[in-house]
Amino acid sequence: MVREDATIDGGELYTVANALGMTDQQVRLCVRRLVADGQFTQQGRGRKAILRATAATMRTLAPDVEFVRFMFEQDRGAAPWDGCWHLVAFAIPEAARPARDAMRDGIVRLGGAPVQGGLYVSANAWEAQLDALAAGLEVSDHITTFTSADLRIGQTESPRRIAARLWPLDDIAARHRRLLDFARRTLRRLRETELDDTELLTVTIELAAEFTRAMEPDPLLPPQLLPQPWAGTKARGMVAECWSLLLATETHAPTRLFRAYGDVIRDVAVHAGRVS
Structure with a gap:
């Protein structure tokens, strides 16, 4: 709001x-x-x-526009995986326990999955975000980052099997299916019903909440590591259609959320062939 x-x-x-x-x-x-x-x-x-x-x-509250842009680039196949895993290890002293907890929480928010104690992995380049996180917590001297093209966990070597082992993909897919159902109903409502200002704001908040619920645990794994078809791709495409309509119908006091993502949404529409 x-x-x-x-x-x-x-x-x-x-x-x-x-x-x-x-x-x-x-x-x-x-x-x-x-x-x-x-x-x-x-x-x-x-x-x-x-x-x-x-x-x-x-x-x-500042939206991570580049995160959303990257998400849609993945969905349309414009950001293929290069086969490189990105890892971070940290050993922060007990005396700095709050910073240690915050570092761990921040890594998970960035899509990292625990491999073992103090060691996390992502399929995407995240070094800049990790550096900023560590600097803000004043623990830069306590983290190590590196990459690997031949990660093996136990006896698991297949990248797709590693992804399925490390991230709760079934739960993430279920969240996206819920988002898809909600976005489909929302799109129908926006197309078929003339909504007043209050109703538009209500729809905006409900859509944002469902999107957040689906995206927060999503590490944005590249398509090569996900079961196909992936529920998130269709769900996010439907959300982008809703966003486009909301952008076109916002009133005199627009919310920050959809204006901030406006350029990204227009790019999605262009690539989907919905606008010239």
Whole structure:
């Protein structure tokens, strides 16, 4: 609900929250917690309030446009795997346990899978992101990165079997099938129904939530390592169609999410032959 000027309109917030099944009291408690945590400032009260995201919050909300661009490039076969595994090992002292935990969580968010204690692997180049993560946690001296073209885990050598062993592909595929079903219903609704501003915002939030639920555990493995056909490819294509329609129908106060991804979505549409 954060708009391009970093604000949230209280009236829109309560109205959309109600449409999603939340009570006014739940919204008030959430807003109070966000303000107390320093994530937003508040001017006014209730539905007349204006919430403004702090600088720290805006940094965390900044969408990873290149991540999404790479995702769609993979889906259309424009980013084939080069057969190289990317690994990181870390041994951070117990005295820096919070940083150690944060490093591990950050590696997993980047799509890494544990091979054994302190050793993680990805099929994609991630060294720049790892360097930034380690520098932010002040543990750069405690990590080692390297690549391998002949990774073997136990007696497993086949890259596709390694991927199936390291990542929960069945669960990830199930999430994508759920996303596909939701995106298909959403696309039909956007095409067949004229939605007002509140309904458009509600659809936007629901679609973003389903997309996040599907993508958070997805390591974006290259197609060569995935069972085919892969559910994520079709699901993301359907989401891109929904995004295109939402971009075309946004009103006077567009949300940041779809504007930020606008160029990526237009590229997807071009390659899919949907626009000239």
